[in-house]
Amino acid sequence: MSSQFTGAMVQRFVDLCRDRGTPATPQRIEIYRALAGSEAHPTPEMLYDQVRLSMPSMSLATVYKTLDTLVALGVASEIATTGDAKRYDANMEQHHHLVCTQCHSISDFRAPAFERIPLIAPEDFTPEFVSIRVHGLCKKCKASPPHS
Amino acid sequence: MSSQFTGAMVQRFVDLCRDRGTPATPQRIEIYRALAGSEAHPTPEMLYDQVRLSMPSMSLATVYKTLDTLVALGVASEIATTGDAKRYDANMEQHHHLVCTQCHSISDFRAPAFERIPLIAPEDFTPEFVSIRVHGLCKKCKASPPHS
DNA sequence: TTTCGGTTGATAAAAATTATCGCGTTAGAT
DNA sequence: ATCTAACGCGATAATTTTTATCAACCGAAA
Ligand SMILES: [Mn+2]
Ligand SMILES: [Mn+2]
Ligand SMILES: [Zn+2]
Ligand SMILES: [Zn+2]
Numbered sequence: 001m002s003s004q005f006t007g008a009m010v011q012r013f014v015d016l017c018r019d020r021g022t023p024a025t026p027q028r029i030e031i032y033r034a035l036a037g038s039e040a041h042p043t044p045e046m047l048y049d050q051v052r053l054s055m056p057s058m059s060l061a062t063v064y065k066t067l068d069t070l071v072a073l074g075v076a077s078e079i080a081t082t083g084d085a086k087r088y089d090a091n092m093e094q095h096h097h098l099v100c101t102q103c104h105s106i107s108d109f110r111a112p113a114f115e116r117i118p119l120i121a122p123e124d125f126t127p128e129f130v131s132i133r134v135h136g137l138c139k140k141c142k143a144s145p146p147h148s
Numbered sequence: 149m150s151s152q153f154t155g156a157m158v159q160r161f162v163d164l165c166r167d168r169g170t171p172a173t174p175q176r177i178e179i180y181r182a183l184a185g186s187e188a189h190p191t192p193e194m195l196y197d198q199v200r201l202s203m204p205s206m207s208l209a210t211v212y213k214t215l216d217t218l219v220a221l222g223v224a225s226e227i228a229t230t231g232d233a234k235r236y237d238a239n240m241e242q243h244h245h246l247v248c249t250q251c252h253s254i255s256d257f258r259a260p261a262f263e264r265i266p267l268i269a270p271e272d273f274t275p276e277f278v279s280i281r282v283h284g285l286c287k288k289c290k291a292s293p294p295h296s
Numbered sequence: 297t298t299t300c301g302g303t304t305g306a307t308a309a310a311a312a313t314t315a316t317c318g319c320g321t322t323a324g325a326t
Numbered sequence: 327a328t329c330t331a332a333c334g335c336g337a338t339a340a341t342t343t344t345t346a347t348c349a350a351c352c353g354a355a356a
Contacts, residue, residue: 023334060313061314061335061338064314065334080281082226082227085313098270120282125246127282130281130283133278134268135277136275136276139273142272171302173304173352191343192343209344210305212344213345233343
């Protein structure tokens with residue numbers, strides 16, 4: 001999400017809140033702005049640190065509660081990871097992820113070859129959507145291998 | 149992993165331990181057997197409960213430590229989830245997963261269409277492997293929708 | 297048999313997440 | 327304008343999950 005779009009995303013978020021009757025509080029707006037403005041698929045703690053810069057009274061519990069709200073509203077999703085903290089994504093477009101096996105960074109990835117993955121499943125499973133993740137070494141970790 | 153193969157997997161595990169100089173202790177064998185014999189991609193807690201049936205002295209800490217060992221040996225892997233506990237898999241063959249959006253069950257899935265997914269990535273990312281997960285409703289949850 | 301390094305089980309500690317609750321704000325009713 | 331009820335917020339406690347610590351134990355090797 002390049003920052004030039006973040007403002008528009010926030011505006012759409014505020015509009016959606018009005019439509020749904022969910023109060024668009026300053027806290028919710030700032031948390032959503034931080035999430036929408038990040039490409040790191042941040043953890044609650046990371047969002048907490050970011051939001052406190054402009055809103056020092058922010059509580060970590062509010063970050064957790066708001067992230068639940070954002071997911072329920074359909075403007076964010078939780079990402080499956082093997083890490084020790086939850087990670088969120090405000091990019092609701094169909095896309096996939098690059099996951100670094102070394103530093104566990106996650107970045108968006110879209111490729112035509114992945115656009116038309118068939119939505120298949122066994123008889124007794126009702127598929128809804130597919131997510132693909134490409135595991136490997138990110139640019140940074142390729143450049144600086146683990147200090148032996 | 150149908151149970152008839154579990155014995156063979158355990159045997160290969162013991163052999164591998166000998167090759168690597170890693171003691172194949174009774175605890176490790178029982179934990180590996182429980183994991184290899186499960187199709188549920190169990191959590192440490194689930195494995196702990198299972199192993200205690202035959203080895204009541206088992207400690208939960210040993211389960212955690214052993215799972216780390218199994219992953220390091222390359223005979224198990226941790227699965228990325230959005231859940232609140234780690235989940236493990238002893239199936240090291242290339243395969244993918246069906247993830248129930250309702251009960252969060254995970255089951256193995258192989259399909260020819262997924263066998264030849266290209267290992268692609270942007271220029272600056274070195275891809276190693278791809279994992280695909282199909283999200284949807286499992287058989288059980290399809291049959292019994294959430295009690296309204 | 298003695299030694300020694302690694303493993304186990306018990307437990308404490310840490311980290312992450314969720315629950316609780318009083319307060320403040322606000323929308324709506326009077 | 328005032329009152330009231332509902333809801334969100336921040337503080338904090340509690341819970342859950344995972345990791346660290348450490349003494350006792352075990353088995354291989356001397
Ligand atoms: Mn993303
Ligand atoms: Mn599997
Ligand atoms: Zn990396
Ligand atoms: Zn299900």
